[in-house]
Amino acid sequence: MNKVLIMLAVPRQQFEEILPGWEIIYPEDESFTREELIDKVADVDAIVTVYGNKLSNDVIDAAPGLKIIANFGAGYDNIDMEHVTRKGIVVTNSPDPVTEPTAELAMGLMIGTARRMGEMNNILKNKEELKWGVMRNLSTTLVGKQLGIIGMGAIGKALARRAVASGMSVVYHNRNKVSADDEKRLNARYVSQKELLKTSDVVSLNMPLTAQTKGLIGKEQFQLMKPEAFLINTARGPVVDEQALVLALQNGVIAGAGLDVFDNEPTIPDALREMPNVFLMPHLGTATHETRGEMSALVAENIKAFFEGKVPPNQVS
Incomplete structure (x- = not known):
């Protein structure tokens, strides 16, 4: 009987339906402790990791029969890819279900930050004094503004679609230009990162965390941005120098930020x-009831495909 260990208490039903006959090792509480993991992985064939939760190499080394690590999430920076590659372990992720909800939250952060929704909500709920009036509590509309997207993958494209529908123009920077058809469909224009930062009213970060993107946005980049511009980050916290961001906000270098992810x-x-x-959110880009179930199903499908001798649909190693 094959065994799969699921590190955190994500939806289980999909694994039972897609992997019938498998022994599923599932946490009784929210997650396993490190000691429990090392004890339970000795004879597992697969491990399901969850984004934002590191799978340590000592746990991997305690599983001599481990063949596949299926990550619950699009990013897989929680796995030491060099280590698992040396051991011949396949890694998969689950990108498709996260696309629309993450873009949806990014759009919400853009609107909430520009229109001061979080600020006004907090004042009213805390019963702080607020003067009402036609020329008080003014905010910024997104209509007619330029959105600069750094990282034009699936999430970036989904955000561009929403932005254009809201009356914004879109420029983007990516390792490679998207197809001409995508540029036309999204009404998006490729520019250098420097031009994007200098000309955009909103800058959205939508790239994976890699050695190349860590600290990509820091003091130098904030100095290029407009003083009335907003930064939106739904990617990973470490792509931004957090201390430089704090200083840029405190000193009026940029106007505000909408953040779903943080450095630590x-x-x-x-x-x-x-x-x-x-405007702060606790890493909820993919956190919907629907998305969590879809992610469990895709993770299970990756595992199923691998053990049927097929290339998993979302293999990244």
């Missing part, structure tokens, strides 16, 4: 918590 989650700097022009 779940720790968030007090400076970001305290600034009214920062």
Whole structure:
């Protein structure tokens, strides 16, 4: 009997339906401890990891029969890819279900930050004094503004579609240009990263975390941005120099930020918590009931394909 260990308590039903006859090792609480993992992986064939939760090499080494690591999430920076590649272990991710909800949240952060929705909500709920009036509490509309997308993958494209529908223009920077058909469909124009930062009213980060993208946006990049511009990050916290972001916000280098990810989650700097022009979310880009079930199904399908001798649809190693 094949065995799969699921590191966190993600939806289980899909695994039972797609992997009948498998022994599923599932946490009784939210997750396993490190010691429990090492004890339970000795004879597993597959491990399901979850984005944002590191799978340590000592756990991998404690599983001599491990053949595949199926990541619950699009990013897989929680896995030491060099280590698993040396051991001949296949890695998959689950990108498709996360596309629309992450783009949806990015759009929400854009609107919420520009229109000061979080700030106004907090004032009213905390019963703080707020003066009402036709020329008070003004905010910024997104209509007619330029969105600059860094990372024009599936999520970037889904965000571009929403932005255009909201009356924005779109420029993007990516390792490679998207197809001419995609540019036409999305009404998007390729520019250098420098031009994107200098000309955009909103800059959205939608790239994976890699050695090349870590710290991609720092003091130099913030200095290029307009003082009235907003930064949106639904990618990974470490793609931004968080201290440089704090300083840019405190000194009026940029107007505000909408953040779903942070450098040292779940720790968030007090400076970001305290600034009214920062809209914060606790890494909820994919957190919908529907998406979680779809992700479990795709992870299980990757495992099933591998053990049927096929190339998993989302193999990344």
